[in-house]
Structure formats: C-alpha cells, structure tokens
Amino acid sequence: MARVRNWFNESKSAALIWFISLIIFLVIFRMASQHSNPSSSDVPDSNAERLRLYDKMSRDLDEHGPLFLKHGETSQSLLLSDLFDFKNGSVTPALKAANPPVRATVLHMTTEYSLPISKAVKDIFSPTLSEVIWFQNPEVYHFSMFHASHHIMPVPASQEEIETEVNAVETVTKKLCAMRIILDRVILTSTGVLLGCWQVISGTDPVTIRSRLRNALPHAPEKQLYAPAILHTSLARILGHPKNSSEEWDPASELKHFHELVARLNNRIRGTKATISELWYVEEYDVLALALDGKMKIRRFHMGC
Template sequence: MARVKNWYNNQSKSASLIWFISLLIFYAIFRMASKHSPLSFKDVSVSNGERLKLYEKMSRDLDEHGALFLKHGETSQSLLLSDLFDMKNGSVTPALKAAIPPVRANVLHLSTEYSLPISKAVKDVFSPTLSEVIWFQNSERYHFSMFHASHHISPVPASEEEVEAEVDAVKSVVNQLCPVTILLDRVVLTSTGVLLGCWQVISGTDPVTIRSKLRNALPRAPEKQLYAPAILHTSLARILGHPKNSSEETNVDSELQHFHELVARLNSRIVGTKATVSELWYVEEYDVLALALDGKMKIRRFQFGCSKA
C-alpha cells in the first residue's frame, strides 16, 4: 500500500510540474502575441463604423458641391488642378514641381496582384468618354496614405541623419504590424475629381492603430495630418474635364448623371474585391504629389513583421 501511495504522490508531482511548465509556456506565448496583436474584433468594428460614416459623406460630396474639377478647382490637398496637370494634344500629363523640402510619407502599398485588375476595370469604364481628360493612377503605385513625417502644408525639414532616424523608427513600428485583409466597400468620385477606392478591414492591424504607432514613433511630425485616423482609401484616377459627348448645350445635371453612371458601372465590377496588405513604404517625395503623379521619389520598403498566424 505504501508503494502505491508513493507512486501516486510521484505521479501527482510530475503532473503538477508538467501543468506548471505548460502554464509558463502559455503565458509566454500570450505575452508575445499581445505585443504584436492587432485590434480586437470589437475595435475593428468600431473603426469600420467610422469609415462607413466617412464614405457615406464622401459619396454625397459630388452632389452637394458640384463638379468643381470642371472649373479647375482645388484638389483635396488645397492644390490647384491647373498647377498639377497639363492637358494638351488629347492627353493629360503631370506638371511636376519640386517639393521643398521633400514630403516624407508613410503609405501602405497595394500589391499589383490586386491593383492590376482594379486598374484595368477603371480604364475600361472611364476611357471611352474621358480618355483626353483623365489621369490614371499608376497601378504599381496604388497606396493608402497613413502618416506624414512632413507634408506641403506643414513642412518639417530634416537632415540626412534625421531622415535615417525616422526610417529606423518606422521600421520598428512595421515589425509590430500584422497583414491587413481588406474589402473594397465602394468607389466614389469627389467634387475635386478624384476617383477613390474606399476599403473596410476584415482582419489585421487597423489603420487607426498604424497611425497611432507612427505618431508615437515620429514626434516631430506635423500635428495636423491630411486624413482622418480611420480612413483607408486609395486614388484610382483624377478627372480634369468634360466627357467627350459634352457640348456647350450640355447642362450640368446631365454631366453629373453621366459621372454617376460611370461610377455605378465601376462599382458593379469591383466592389467586394478582397486584398491583403503587408508592406509599408517610407517615401521621400522630391516632386509635389510624386506618388500620385509618377514624380521623383525615394522609396524604402518594409514587410510587416507579424505573421497572419
């Protein structure tokens, strides 16, 4: 009986030791996961709700303010369209101007795996009536602006050493980010003529968190950023003029209706597109809006450090 009792006690001690070691391992794994984890499902839902409000407002912009781009009005960044583009000989070309100091932007890159089909659909829908007055975003440069270390409204000059310090700080942030799975919610055309793809988040590190981490990592950055914390959108094209079938007799309402029909047609083709974003670019734009206009720039590419698993 004593032997049985001793055996039982030894077995109990072994089981307790195994249980304790397992608990330590679980705790260590939990701490590591917590360090790199994205927002919870509840937080993502809240951010998606904020995005939905933004996209609803953007969808009304063209009707509420009219087609300002037909009057060569301002862009969404307080720049004149006539300062950014030249329209002659039946095509649109960018009028590149030096950015002094260079803009330093952090953007998420959309892989050509996803951007090429979207770009093709945009051109298929808009080229027939707008080919002479539209600028299509380079499909290799589809991106989501996250955070600016310096922008044209509030320039923050930086030495080479300060730029490298920013790059190191951004890299440390990117190592904590998890790939973001996203869904194209809608395409909208704004009053300034920008055709935008507006996305929602399915899983991964939410843009709100990414921007917050970049803010903490870049304390010298402008306090006022260019975009709302929750927004996740990418420029697809910029319209600068009237459709081919327009004339002096064409009224404003019929032109607006034409634009709405084109947007609706594009939505029917690409809304619901899913994509995974897992790369952030730190970009020094030496020309104004270099990313959008294929200008001179320097790109540092960083892969997210957190795996989807």
C-alpha cells in the first residue's frame, strides 16, 4: 500500500512538472511569435477599417459623378489640366518641377505581381478609352505610406537632413515584416483614378508602418495625405469621355459604361495575392513623379523581419 501511495505521489509531481513546463513553453512560444511578427494582431481591426474606407470610396463615383470629365481636381487638390496634355491621340504627362522636392516613403510592388494586373487593366480599358487614359507604369506600382514633405505642406531639408531621414527610414524598415496582401476590389473614383484596394493577410500592418515612420520623421507634416489604414495603389487615370460607338453617349450611359469596365476588371483580377517586401524613400523632383514617370531619386530598403 505504501508503494502505491509513493507511486501516486510521484506521478502527481511528474504531472505537475509536465503541466508547468507546458505552460512555460506556450508562453515563450507566443512571445516569440509576437516578436517575429509584432503587428499581426493589428491586422483584423485594420482590415475592418479598410473595408469601411473601401465601401465609402466605392460610392464616390455615383454620389459625385464623373468629375474627371470636367477636368476637375485630383485627389491631391491638383487640376487634371495642369498634369496632363492630349497629344497625337494619347495622354502625356505635363511634368512640372516640385520645389522643394516631395519626399515620400512607399511600399513597392514587384513586376511579378504588377505586370499581370497592368495587362488586365489595358486589355479592358484601352478599347474605348485609349486616347483619354494614363496607365500607371507597372515598374513603379506602389502604396504611399508617409511623406516627410509633400506639395500641400512642404518641409524643406538640406542634403544632410535628407540623409538623416534616409537612415531613419532604413532603421524602421529593417524591423518591418514583409506583407502578404490580397486585392479586395478595384474602384473608379469621381476624380478618375482607378484604384486597387488591398487587404492584409499577414505581416506588418500599414497602420503600424505609418506610426513608426511618424516617430522616425518628427519634422514631417502633421497632416498626411492618406488615412492610416488604407492600402491602395493607382492603376490608371481616366481623363475624358469614351470613344463614340454606334450609339450616342449620354451621362447615364457613360456612367454605366465605366461601371461595366470596373466590374469586368474585378471579375478578372479580384482576389489577386502579392507579397510586399520592399520600402522606398523617394525624392520626387517633378510633381507626382511616381505617378507620371517624372524625375526622382529612389532609395530601396528590404523589410528585414
């Protein structure tokens, strides 16, 4: 009987030690997982905020109409007529020097993912809009994150101050985890911008990236150009009416045509997945140089997490 009692006590002690060891292992594993990808827990909340933003943006064209047909303002308070010229049946950018240069940080999408998207956009939109559309260069598909200086609130900087910003951005990037993303939808805004709107599957969330860049760039404009959670990239910009066909275009049929083109594009590329692992510090010497193939200087940093 004593042997049985001793065996039972020893078994209880062994079980208790095993249970405590398991708890310690799970705690350490969870801490390690959070350390290796510190922003994954932010993704669900941010995805919900992005969904709300995209739903609102999707209503913009119907609520405000195609303002781009009247050569109205862009999303950054610039006139379309100041940015583009129509020459020889095509759209060309009217590049203007940015003084001082805009200093932006953007996430870059490689051509592995951008080229198929660009091809789909051109296949669908070129037949009726080739003379009035500007297609984003797929080699510089990007997601704007944070501006150290922009055209609305310029922050001049010496070359030494710029190098300090570059070093700070590089330090931030080394601690970011590559993002796995999925295309939620494509929308056309009232200002004529065709946007790819994305959600995050894993990696460091844009809200966290912008927050860290804010801390790293204390002299940056307080007012930034985009909502903290947003993750979108410009695919093209429409500047005029579609070509006439056998039927005369009226405002209602034109709007219907634009919606049909966007729906066809969504059917083709919605759900596309991509991995984003590079952040750029860009000095744009021309206004909207990234969007218009202008003069710029790019520093590339790999997300190191």
